[in-house]
Amino acid sequence: MANIGEMLLYGNYKGWWSMKPSNQYYVGQSIILTTLDSSTSYSCRIVSSSEYLIDISVPYLQGKMVIWPVGTKLKASIADHQGELSFQTEILGRNFEGTRSYTIMMPHTISRVNTGNREHSKTRVIAVTSGKGGVGKTTLVINLAIALANLGKRVYILDLDLGTADVDVLLSVKSRYNIVDLFNGEKSLLDIAVAAPGNIFIIPGSSGVQELTHLKDRQFAQVISTFNQLDGVSDIILLDTGAGISTDVSNFLLASDEVIVITTPEPHAMMDAYAILKVMHINGCLAKQMLIVNRAESADDANLVAERLLAVVTHYLKKDVRYLGYVLDDKLVNRSVRDQNPLLLSHPDSKPAENIRRIAACLISKPYQSKAAGVTGFITKLYWSFKENKKRLGL
Numbered sequence: 001m002a003n004i005g006e007m008l009l010y011g012n013y014k015g016w017w018s019m020k021p022s023n024q025y026y027v028g029q030s031i032i033l034t035t036l037d038s039s040t041s042y043s044c045r046i047v048s049s050s051e052y053l054i055d056i057s058v059p060y061l062q063g064k065m066v067i068w069p070v071g072t073k074l075k076a077s078i079a080d081h082q083g084e085l086s087f088q089t090e091i092l093g094r095n096f097e098g099t100r101s102y103t104i105m106m107p108h109t110i111s112r113v114n115t116g117n118r119e120h121s122k123t124r125v126i127a128v129t130s131g132k133g134g135v136g137k138t139t140l141v142i143n144l145a146i147a148l149a150n151l152g153k154r155v156y157i158l159d160l161d162l163g164t165a166d167v168d169v170l171l172s173v174k175s176r177y178n179i180v181d182l183f184n185g186e187k188s189l190l191d192i193a194v195a196a197p198g199n200i201f202i203i204p205g206s207s208g209v210q211e212l213t214h215l216k217d218r219q220f221a222q223v224i225s226t227f228n229q230l231d232g233v234s235d236i237i238l239l240d241t242g243a244g245i246s247t248d249v250s251n252f253l254l255a256s257d258e259v260i261v262i263t264t265p266e267p268h269a270m271m272d273a274y275a276i277l278k279v280m281h282i283n284g285c286l287a288k289q290m291l292i293v294n295r296a297e298s299a300d301d302a303n304l305v306a307e308r309l310l311a312v313v314t315h316y317l318k319k320d321v322r323y324l325g326y327v328l329d330d331k332l333v334n335r336s337v338r339d340q341n342p343l344l345l346s347h348p349d350s351k352p353a354e355n356i357r358r359i360a361a362c363l364i365s366k367p368y369q370s371k372a373a374g375v376t377g378f379i380t381k382l383y384w385s386f387k388e389n390k391k392r393l394g395l
């Protein structure tokens with residue numbers, strides 16, 4: 001795992017520095033901030049710094065503390081041994097007790113994330129879900145990830161099926177840690193990501209993912225910053241969610257940029273797929289929604305299923321859901337699951353493998369809209385929806 005960590009930290013990074021940033025900043029160093037919509041400059045100082053984050057003193061203007069909400073975008077200017085460095089950053093956390101401070105990101109983190117064009121380097125966060133269980137989500141997520149990797153994309157699977165997280169089992173890889181170790185502050189994202197066959201990476205989930213709500217703003221800022229590492233070094237994150245309309249699943253869907261709903265031709269799988277699309281609609285889900293028909297008998301069978309379902313969606317929900325394609329029902333799929341060897345690796349010439357490659361090509365065929373919130377946006381939205389749920393339930 002150290003390899004992935006080092007690759008992300010230093011290898012792929014074409015930023016301004018190659019040495020560790022902690023050498024460059026010191027407590028008391030001056031930093032000048034301006035908001036993006038005004039020319040007023042605010043002067044403050046570094047009160048502490050870690051590998052990814054800097055805590056800065058809360059600035060004062062005409063004797064009053066300048067209060068910025070978390071998420072405020074700022075231009076920062078800081079002097080280092082090479083001269084003055086200007087960078088754009090964001091308030092990630094606030095601490096108004098004791099030493100009053102804001103937490104912002106280290107410039108080296110931002111420069112790494114910003115490698116190339118920031119807009120185009122944002123990771124697509126795509127949730128894969130279904131109304132009915134057992135329709136083939138996990139199998140498809142794994143094989144789709146491999147197909148996308150073959151097309152040159154850097155793909156991570158985040159296993160968020162809280163009931164039966166089994167991506168690692170199906171890929172026959174061992175994971176020592178999971179996402180909750182990250183929330184506890186014990187591990188970084190790079191420690192828990194596991195390289196898997198097919199040139200993809202797995203981030204194991206855990207039923208403790210709701211622990212996200214227990215994090216203090218400051219810890220959350222750290223989680224954000226570690227997730228931010230993925231924006232720019234990964235192209236696509238596929239989320240394997242559980243089936244059905246539980247609060248957890250709908251939170252994952254609402255936080256994603258895009259959602260793929262999977263159905264089989266069975267009427268109750270179709271009805272449940274419609275139900276999921278309806279729940280997203282009722283909750284004002286802004287994610288781009290897509291459909292895959294799995295276990296089809298033929299192309300005609302799949303197209304008919306998609307046509308029927310999408311006609312109902314257009315009529316009742318007035319939604320535009322994109323049909324991505326189908327995968328044929330084939331016993332080779334089941335065999336590859338039993339062998340813990342993904343279809344795209346074990347039977348790359350089979351019909352369903354060809355179907356999955358076509359879906360992958362379709363998924364990346366259109367120029368990607370950069371409105372995506374990326375990984376940081378995903379985890380921020382998730383944090384707030386879990387918090388909202390807790391409030392609603394009076395917890």
Ligand SMILES: Nc1ncnc2c1ncn2[C@@H]1O[C@H](COP(=O)(O)OP(=O)(O)OP(=O)(O)O)[C@@H](O)[C@H]1O
Pocket residue numbers: 130132133134135136137138139140161164242243294295296327328329330331333334335337352
């Ligand atoms: N195209 C296919 N042809 C034949 N069998 C398939 C196909 N797709 C999936 N299956 C089989 O369906 C079963 C369920 O698949 P999978 O575990 O991927 O579903 P799931 O939607 O993730 O289930 P859960 O809701 O329990 O997480 C597996 O045994 C798999 O082999």
Ligand SMILES: [Mg+2]
Pocket residue numbers: 137138139161240
């Ligand atoms: Mg599954």
